[in-house]
Amino acid sequence: xxxxxxxxxxxxxxxxxxxxxxxxxxxxxxDHDIVDSIVGTLIKETALLxxxxxxxxxxxxxxxxxxxxxxxxxxxxxxxxxxxxxLKRREAYQSIRADHMERFIVVGKELEAAAVEATVRAKKxxxxxxxxxxxxxxxxxxxxxxxx
Numbered sequence: 001x002x003x004x005x006x007x008x009x010x011x012x013x014x015x016x017x018x019x020x021x022x023x024x025x026x027x028x029x030x031d032h033d034i035v036d037s038i039v040g041t042l043i044k045e046t047a048l049l050x051x052x053x054x055x056x057x058x059x060x061x062x063x064x065x066x067x068x069x070x071x072x073x074x075x076x077x078x079x080x081x082x083x084x085x086x087l088k089r090r091e092a093y094q095s096i097r098a099d100h101m102e103r104f105i106v107v108g109k110e111l112e113a114a115a116v117e118a119t120v121r122a123k124k125x126x127x128x129x130x131x132x133x134x135x136x137x138x139x140x141x142x143x144x145x146x147x148x
Contacts, residue, residue, distance in 0.1 A: 032093055036079065038104055039096075043072050045111060053118045062114035068107055075100055 046069050049058045060066045076097055082089040 028090070031097075032089070035093055035096055035101065038101065038108070039072060039075050039079065042068075042104055042108060042111070043076060045108075045115075046072060047116055049111070049118070053122065057118055058114060061117045063108060064107070065111075067113070068111070071100055072104075 035114045046065075050069075055065065055069070062068075078096065083094040
């Protein structure tokens, strides 16, 4: 543990105090960067899933998806709205951490599993469609051959 005893001069104590404040700020910034990264990654992933499959299809595999999307947007807005106010920012990140972070981390894994399931289903449907198109073309050729 750090010993700031009487044998240190007042200047040394102030210097050590400033270093502690700077270290705390670095840790707080790192914490905020981690939250920003997790939220940003999930927002990008949900946007990609919405584009690839649609919200309804993802919800089929992941029923909590609409609430997740809403919570992510709310969190994103909260982060953006508090960017320039250090006191509000600190409170916002404490709230985000307490209310959402554990769930966001767990949901990220569940979302990935839902994306895999949706991708497999889409590929199966695509394959079935291609097979059906091939059958139709073969039937058309048979009909043309019979007509001749």
